Amino acid sequence: MGGLIQILSESLINQIAAGEVVERPASVVKELLENSVDAGAFDIQVDIHQAGKTSIRVADNGRGMNKDDLLLAIERHATSKIREYADLMALKSMGFRGEALPSIAAVSRMSIISIPSGEGSGHRLEIWGGKKIGLEEVAGTSGTTVEVLDLFYNTPARMAFLKSPRVEWNQIQTALERVALGFPLLRFELSHNGKKVLQLFPAQDLNLRLQDLWGPERIKELIPVDLAEDRIRIYGFISPPHHHQNSSRNIAFIINQRWVRSPLLYPLILRAYAGMIPSGRFPTAVLWMEVPSELIDVNIHPFKQEVRFSQTAWIQTLVGKAIGRSLKSHVPKPGRMEKEFFSQDWTTPPSQPFLFKESDIPQFLATSTPIEGPATLDFGSGEEVFSQDQTTPLTIDEMEEEGEKVGRGGGFSGLTLLGQIHGTYLVALTTSGLVLIDQHAAHERILYERYLKQWQTGGVSSQYLIIPILVELPPGWVVDIESIQPEIGALGFEITPAGRNSFWIKSIPAGMNSGQGEETLKEILEAMKAGNRLSTPEDFQQSLIKLLACHSAIRAGQVLNPEEWKALLIQLDQTESPSHCPHGRPLWFLISWEEIEKRFKRK
Incomplete structure (x- = not known):
């Protein structure tokens, strides 16, 4: 009587292996494209019918194979890419397993025509369900053409798992896009049901390759890294x-x-944009990396789309640094002002700026008054650049001279400030147009980063109140002051019991007035009571720091004087993320000259 354990047939082994490598038509396209790339092709054509269910054809002008190599290519673990373990640890090719062609052949009717470089003829090999059907000599030009018909014809269960033609076609497009991003110097052509869908010409500039794939609108504002x-x-x-x-x-x-997919790198992107974009939204990021091959391991998944780094912390630091630098550089750029956007009509006497009557002067041209009350700004000292008379219009020569002067400054602090409108927005001039800056959002960003650094290095700076504030809690509230004091103490607050359902606020974060401190602490206690804990204690603490910054920042409608405008922008230049407030709202935007001209029907 025979034993229970038996050696599987070769055809079944190949079908099992195909389950790992060939998941859907897009998997076939990916593997064949990678083979073409490894063969040194610079022109690759992909023809698809019925979303790959009936026909997939990939033709290239690579090196081609002779008869012996062609017959070996469909054997499992036969490859030209590596010879020994050292080659595996220093991969230069896209493929290396020797599994793709036999796996595809096991679940389809496949034919391969290959003609070696410099030869006028080669061979055509036909394989159905993993079995060789025929081999014949053919004439043609050098390169290889692989045609895959009736994918999964002999494994109907796999066929049943395929999605709709639309979904499978999208997956094929994605597979080609991913290879095309890695090889911008190659030409690719994609057709579906006889219709040419995509044609990518060799691109020295990565920006051009992205433009061909995604269109100019999606990439026009991308920031280089x-x-x-x-x-x-x-x-x-x-x-x-x-x-x-x-x-x-x-x-x-x-x-x-x-x-590649990278559980290591993907969170770095999201972390870099934290506080800049709303929750549940995602940025665009396309990053190419050149890493010594001995520092990465590709041999961890059959799809070869995951990598492992031997120097994880180093890679994380460099990627985070690269993204952070680029995001910080995304601020308005000062420079010389362009004459064509100004006319001599603008240089009227200061008594009637821009031809308005005195009573009709727009607020951003009017003289501002300093803020009053306890919530004064403490921006720190800086070089005094603006004076009261600078809120009146400048002549053309003065404008150019001013542009040259501020052009030597930083991103925001180097802008030419025109004034404040609606008591909320600063208006500035650049060579690109007009920049509007939300003063509350800008100050909120400054304070958030300041408080965050203080919290990370021992706690937010606090100030003692001369007269403590008595806070009475609503009925039913129970605050365990002893247990929460370390947490709120790190945020700059100190509280002590004052009897049943009440406590004294003895200190608040530096820079706040007493009213702001009381309001902020109440919101913090409400958040703690509601149990609004985020994914980690650190995330929750940072959400509380956002509350501090929001309540401490200057308000919309609060009039500032020119010195305070300048101080605000100097400090904004020093932040890590000067584009959005901590809650993800933009803190500035540009109205381009082109848009202004369109509004006036000049274009």
Whole structure:
């Protein structure tokens, strides 16, 4: 009587292996494209019928194979890519397992035509369900053409798992896009049901490859990223914080020309945009990385789309640094003002600026008054640049002279400030147009980063109140002062019991007035009572720091004087993320000259 354990047939082994490598038509396209790339092709054509269910054809002008290599290529674990373990640890190719062609052949009717470089003829091999059907000599030009018909014809259970033609077609497009991102110097052509859908020409500029794939509108505001340290280079593009979408499909990492999924790198993108974009929204980020091959391991998944780094902390630091630098650089750029946007009609006497009557002077041209009351700004001293008479219009020559002067300043502090409107927004001039800055959001960003640094290094600076504030809690509230004091103490508050359902506030964060301190502490206690704990204690604490910054910041409608405008922008330049407030709202935007001209029907 025979034993229970038996060796599986070769055809069944291949079908099992195919289950790991060939998941859907897009998997076939990916594997064949990678083979074409490894063969040195610079022109690759992909023809699809019925979303890949009936026909997939990939033709290239690569090196091609002779008869012996062609017959070996469909054997499992036969490859030209590696010879020994050292090659596996220093991969230069996209493929290396020797599994793709036999796995595809096991679940389809496949034919391969391959003609070696410099030859006028080659061979055509046909395989059905993993079995060789025929081999014949053919004439043609060098390269390889693989045609896959009736995918999963012999594994109907796998066929049943395929999605709709639309979904499968989208997956095929995505597979080609990922390879095309890794190899911008190659030409790709994609057709579906006989109709040419996509044609990508070789692109020296990565921006052009993205434009061909995504269109000019989606990439026109992308911010460049470029960092090189030691033997690692990180470059590419990320979106400004005000551009975000509801899915993460536009986040891509291409490491040594290979598109990869990375549980290590993906969170770095989201962390970099934390507080800049709303919750549940995602930025666009396409980052190419050049990493020494001995520092990464690709051999951890059959799809070869995951990598492992031997120097994890180092890679994380460099990627975070590259993204952070680029985001911080996304501020309005000062420079010389362009004459064509001004006319001599603007240089009227100061008594009637812009031809308005004195009573009709727009607020941003009027002289501002200092803020009053306890919530005064403490921006610190800085070089006095603006004086009261600078809120009147300048002549053309004065404008150019002023532009040259501020052009030597930083991003925001180097702008030419025109004034404040609606007691809420600062208006500034750049060569690109007019910039509007939300003073509350800007100050909130400044204070958030200041409080966060203080909290991370021992606690938010506090100030003792000369007269403590008595706070009475609503009936039913129970506050265990002893247990919460360490947490709120780190935020700059000190409280002591004052009897049943009440307590004294003895100190508040530095820079707040007593009213702001009381209001903020009540909101913090409400958050604690409601149990609004986020994913980690640190996240929750940071949400409380956002409350501090929001309540401490200058308010909308609060009139500032020119010295305070300038001090605000100087400090904004010193922040890590000067584009959005901590809650994700934009703190500035640009009205371009082009848009202004369109409004006036000049274009």
